[in-house]
Amino acid sequence: MTIDWENYLSDEAKLREPSVMKMMGRFGKIISLGAGLPHPDCFPIKNISIDSLSPNSNFIKTESNSVHMDDKDEKLYEALQYTSGRGTSYLDPWCHDHIEKYHKPKYNDWDSLLSAGATQSLESVLRLLCNSNEDTILSEELTYPAFLETCKPLRIKVIPIKVDSDGACPSSIDYILSNWNELYPNNSLKKPKLFYTMPVGQNPLGSTMPLKRREDIYKICQKHNIIIIEDDPYYHLQLDCLNGSDPLPSLLNFDNDGRVIRFDSFSKILMPGSRCSFITANKVFIEKLTRHNEVNIHSSAAPSQLILHELIKNWDSNGNDGFEKWLNYLKIHYFKRRKLLNDEFEKYLPKKLCCWNFPNSGMFLWIDIIMSQWPIPSNLKLTHIEWVKLLEDTIFDTNVEKGVLLAKGHWFMVDSELDRIGFRATFAFADEIEFSGASERFADSLNSVYEKFYGVKP
């Protein structure tokens, strides 16, 4: 790690220092009248038990495990008491081990840190690196709405990067950064130092960067000295990697500069309610994020940390690789759902009017409306972009009328004038029995909107 990452910190982050209240834990075993922690006798909860699906029955039956207040390892006590900015002594090292096992960065000075869900990770990282009204950030031209909704109030301008079926195009990044001063003359906009990307099962397009694309993306970011935020909630949902076949290496795995900030989350694989996730990055960034934790969230809620750790520890006991088996179980579950929804789309959707991807990862099918089939109706006096928005809104509203909800493309667009209409459909949430009805309704909606605008059936 040869880059001095201190220089990349925001004005806010530069001013962060260790919290004195958290420092009081560092004086070792002396009598403490220092930190205002409640005494353990003041915690009314003395045991927490969890019943969870067990790998011993291939996740059909449950098994129980309990954590007692008087257990020697004090796990429950830690889950009830204030924690440090690093979280509990059990889940904190688990995160580090997880990264070591799956992602192995190519440099030494990296670290992981628990946070309160990936959106909280994202906000804290943007505040770590960006000044309001000054910094800018690259992202796929269609991206996660909460990312856009975080950047807007922070007044961080997002610069869209072209995408193809393999995800963000390195050539688009190179073009924009190589021609920055021509594109934004007179220093009207500061050159970006960040690229926010979802390399697996991209939200909303469902695309996954293949190996070569990953290499190219990392290289182009190296060339322009760009920090990569790798938001990767679907890493463990690479649905064609069943039964232990290797998933794609993460961008973090390529990293030898400390330029990748990776987000892992328990939300898509265990329980989103836990608000538990972790950030992996170079130690300069993790140190400042820890300081921020100390005076903000402290850490993700400790009972969540306890429950997640007990669940995984129990699964992995007796040499069982139960956590890996659970991931495989999930992949099979979503593998089936993906096929089911795709089959119903094949059966019902009008292929003249729309087309869609078959994603190899994640939770989303993306349906593009084939614009050449939807010219501006002659009776409407609209610009092209006005028509694009009207058509998307009309299809969306008709979907809702007919009783099916899909997310509409403009929610995901960095540039609201992008010349594209699409819808995101997830196969994760609805009951499988509803996929057929949903597809029929969506097809019905497309056909009836077509008839409404053109007076004929498609």
Add this chain to the structure above:
Amino acid sequence: MTIDWENYLSDEAKLREPSVMKMMGRFGKIISLGAGLPHPDCFPIKNISIDSLSPNSNFIKTESNSVHMDDKDEKLYEALQYTSGRGTSYLDPWCHDHIEKYHKPKYNDWDSLLSAGATQSLESVLRLLCNSNEDTILSEELTYPAFLETCKPLRIKVIPIKVDSDGACPSSIDYILSNWNELYPNNSLKKPKLFYTMPVGQNPLGSTMPLKRREDIYKICQKHNIIIIEDDPYYHLQLDCLNGSDPLPSLLNFDNDGRVIRFDSFSKILMPGSRCSFITANKVFIEKLTRHNEVNIHSSAAPSQLILHELIKNWDSNGNDGFEKWLNYLKIHYFKRRKLLNDEFEKYLPKKLCCWNFPNSGMFLWIDIIMSQWPIPSNLKLTHIEWVKLLEDTIFDTNVEKGVLLAKGHWFMVDSELDRIGFRATFAFADEIEFSGASERFADSLNSVYEKFYGVKP
């Protein structure tokens, strides 16, 4: 509520809008291929059971209660799934009811909102109302370090308010605000619109504002149109209000303008690890804070919400007022501890060199070093302030050497040049059996530092 609180929002908060991903929940019962939530079948946890001290045995024995995945009220499902920015359907209304029961604001348009601990509440409220490098905030001249540590990186200047044994002095607030343009001429500093205060068991001084002081504080803030942040973790630890005798009314209770933003926390009364707290304020502020939650923490972790709610619901079942009984149990616990530590201080501490308060609330004794007894030693060429800091540091270090930790006054000072030396001692955390040893060591430390500087015993 006649004030237009929209005008008080920060630039950041003005730009916050509802999150589209969270809006997707609002389309009612149609088939959703919209939001990317995991299917309930993908949650491995099927039951959570808690054993907790029961009011039926005066909190000596535990009782169990369980929450199953297939319970009709779907409480466990809610605790595992994504929540809205308002949190779970059970703890969200509980917070509102709690405020209604204990604090009853004098206006209608108020609301409460769950957050991830009081420090997270504080940061989000400062970001709601303050622009960096521009806004300023009043606080007691000795205050909670995490407040100072939050303001510093956010570049919000803190203006110290004089305190006496009843807490912040209204006359000091009035003087500063009435003479602002003379004190900070040429618009060098923006006039504050906020006052951060801890009216009960103030950290670190342990002071509690009596009724008259509360009236005066509210009035003076009304006069100068100041928003009050009432950080009140020790409200339920008014230790002389045992067995149902009335606690002091909160500042929120006086509020008829919507100018009080109140923080309640479960940390000091149930479990700090939960990272669960709530903010009460006018609906304009709560609306914007909810929007921020949606793209940041979502809410406090849902398993924490479940555990807290089940605990309290179970205590309060069958017409039992178990929660109120628990608060009384806690007050008795800390009442005893306060007396014990004070007795040991009486026994050991050199009253010539120091004096301390006997707080009626909270967790802290504050020990003032009597400066008139500690003149600058003739052999030291120091300014008065250099001596003040040297003496405090020397006592602190000697304490640690002798094996007792107290928090030192300068950690709490808005102005590091304040002419005061003191230490904060908490009676909450150490085992009671250690109070005697701690007091003896602290006394020993004071005496030996005196002897070190003056060559004679005190």
